[in-house]
Amino acid sequence: MEFDLNKTRQVLERTPRVLEDLLSGHTDEWIMNNEGEDTWSPYDIVGHLIHGEHTDWMGRLDSILNKEDKRFVPFDRDAMFKESDRKSLQQLLSEFKELRKKNLQKLSGLNLTDDDLNKIGIHPEFGEVTLTQLLSTWTVHDLTHIAQITRVMANQYKQAIGPWIKYFRVLQ
């Protein structure tokens, strides 16, 4: 499938509601349990998505379109362990919803042209990347973190399902 700005927005604008429906109102075990040492809980993942809205996607878009220095600031993958501190999941979900809404409004306001979408930034590891690739990655990042959240939750019943574990490769 080719990149398409509308199809990209279709996914990005749905994510806050999907997270709300998946996670809101659950008992703590579904939200705070992870998959073992150095792994993330659904709560951690929502914090990570918030940090991305603050610093990653729109900041890099800005570097591509407006900055003379096209080098991206490296993304801090552990930032949420400080930033989410003492916030409730409900607070994080609301914060993410607000930030995503504002970012998508900004994105609309830019009226990106095909020319813009081909512009280049410098990724710390990959070197030259296009705005199209950045926006596609934002989308894939949402989707794969939803997949991760549901896998982490499924993992909590790894013992409880008994022999059925055989049918769930993703839990093995």
Place this chain on the structure above:
Amino acid sequence: MEFDLNKTRQVLERTPRVLEDLLSGHTDEWIMNNEGEDTWSPYDIVGHLIHGEHTDWMGRLDSILNKEDKRFVPFDRDAMFKESDRKSLQQLLSEFKELRKKNLQKLSGLNLTDDDLNKIGIHPEFGEVTLTQLLSTWTVHDLTHIAQITRVMANQYKQAIGPWIKYFRVLQ
């Protein structure tokens, strides 16, 4: 995490809304594309979940609690390719929502005791399984199919993300 009937219901009752939010109103490419030959699209997966509501979970629960013959009927994993025929995604989402609601109402009406939860059915491959294991598997089945849907969608942008593919193990 130990099995708990309320925590199980918490997940099962959310799935119809999560699917609606993830999939409703998308262009066909997000819904109908799969991951290549002999793989499932999000549309196929919703059909598979519907078939499960009709024949799998509550039927097996009934075998465990009420039937003399405790052997489960094998589950047809390809049934949805006939049953979903010509239905719109919106029809399938509504159908799933209704069926899940009815099944959860039935489940509540049973007022399952600890004694019930330890009762046994005969799985075609695994032999003896408990009602607890069946209900846990229903939950894990929902969660892993949501994970699968988002992975299939993410895969549609596998090319579009360019070098970022390196960070998404699940797409490789």
